[in-house]
């Protein structure tokens with residue numbers, strides 16, 4: 001089978017032609033309308049961008065290139081990345097070639113560590129990760145080739161080059177952030193020949209005598225890799241890259257969005273909520289106690305972290321996947337047991353509030369309990385794990401957009417007077 005680069009070289013010119021011809025033929029046709037509620041409500045449900053890597057069906061959840069997530073959950077993250085980009089899973093040869101490519105690119109220059117080491121102790125790990133990516137921007141091949149002059153048809157080539165560099169380095173930077181920020185000792189280097197998930201697990205330095213933590217990391221990286229195009233991180237990356245800012249700028253910007261409590265940061269808040277709940281009742285709480293605690297959270301005007309979603313209207317399959325992992329490997333763990341019992345209580349409480357459109361758990365509701373069990377107990381760090389994964393989706397989308405030549409993003413804003421005049 002062809003390598004990733006060869007496959008894309010074959011596919012991208014065809015996609016570009018297809019989209020161009022489609023725009024020419026159907027350009028004047030209307031495909032979407034927008035209500036005032038949508039206009040003022042984060043454009044929820046408004047069709048506004050093309051994204052071929054994945055779709056999120058409200059009643060099914062994440063589908064990567066036609067594959068429902070739980071059907072491909074045992075694929076390795078690098079296979080998922082290949083599939084996000086090309087729509088196909090690599091055979092053994094192509095997978096090996098991608099792994100070797102990542103091995104070659106995995107080295108993180110010393111100046112990155114110098115910058116990260118000089119950051120104040122109370123810097124958030126997400127700020128450290130994003131700084132690490134941004135400081136690497138000087139390496140951008142896209143920026144170099146753009147300034148030297150290249151054709152639009154060539155944009156995707158250096159974009160892919162930068163994407164592979166970021167993908168290969170982000171696990172090392174993220175693991176380095178963990179070890180620096182939490183004083184875990186020396187930075188552990190990337191091990192050539194080891195897959196992305198196991199490598200990341202190993203570089204974090206979390207003891208893993210059973211190999212289960214590496215298995216969890218593979219699952220974690222696969223599950224968070226992409227969630228179509230309109231979520232805050234992907235959409236931010238898309239917008240920044242549409243200005244032809246290079247992938248280092250664009251991914252760093254996307255991850256800054258992931259650092260928000262309603263998006264990626266929710267995973268650190270979820271485990272906090274679970275542990276505080278356990279603290280309040282002195283161990284694994286009963287269903288009645290969970291119900292009371294949920295009601296108290298809502299009465300205090302707070303959200304129940306890990307529940308609800310902008311698009312999903314069912315249990316997130318990513319949550320289901322993590323729950324299955326926990327049931328298989330750590331069914332007696334008290335924090336995991338609490339998470340599983342919360343699932344039996346919280347949706348019924350949230351259903352009483354008609355304004356909450358989705359009472360079901362999202363990806364963040366369960367993963368923290370698994371990380372906690374295996375010894376990764378620094379909640380503030382959890383969004384960094386999410387970032388290592390989501391970089392795959394953002395980068396894949398970015399390369400494909402440069403491939404088809406997507407225009408600079410520029411929706412029209414209206415002032416309130418103009419908006420009022422339209423109703």
Ligand code: HAX
Pocket residue numbers: 261262263264265266267298302303304305306307308309310311355356357358362363364
């Ligand atoms: N607890 C309490 N209230 C909730 C809620 C929850 N879990 N989920 C939604 N609501 C509330 C909203 O705050 C909103 O209230 P107001 O109208 O008073 O502002 C109302 O219900 C309508 O919200 P919605 O239409 O159902 O949901 P949104 O699309 O606006 O928001 C969120 C989706 C995920 C942000 C929301 O459900 C939430 O805040 N959940 C808790 C935080 C969380 O788990 N975030 C992680 C999401 C997964 C993710 O993207 N990770 O990156």
